[in-house]
Amino acid sequence: MxxxxxxxxxxxxxxxxxxxxxxxxxxxxxxxxxxxxALEVSQPKVSRHLAQLRQCGLLDDRREGQWVYYGLEASLPGWVMATLEAAAQGQASRLAALRARLAAMGNRPERRAALC
Structure with a gap:
């Protein structure tokens, strides 16, 4: 693809x-x-969008026990990464607020216990 x-x-x-x-x-x-x-949306909505992003070739996933973690596809071309960086700059304040919601939950083990 x-x-x-x-x-x-x-x-x-x-x-x-x-x-x-x-x-x-x-x-x-x-x-x-x-x-x-972070986004304050339902799990089915997030899962549906993640499936679309995987189909598009933007995200990849890995399993760790019962959890599935999503990361950027490792082979994304430079122009895609540049596009994402530009979009992140354009959404800097919203992105900072979303990341602050995550940070308020502590590190990953604490987050998993609290959220999952």
């Missing part, structure tokens, strides 16, 4: 999907429960 600009921009054209990718960009990887907490 190739990542052409039209496909990438269609995938990122939804606000929820854009913010999910930008959170992952800044946090390296997140599980579904962390994303639902």
């Amino acid at each position: 190739s990542l052409d600009p039209v496909r990438v921009f269609k995938c990122l054209g939804d606000e929820t999907r854009l913010m999910l990718v930008l959170l992952v960009l800044r946090e390296q990887e997140l599980c579904v429960c962390e994303m639902t907490h």
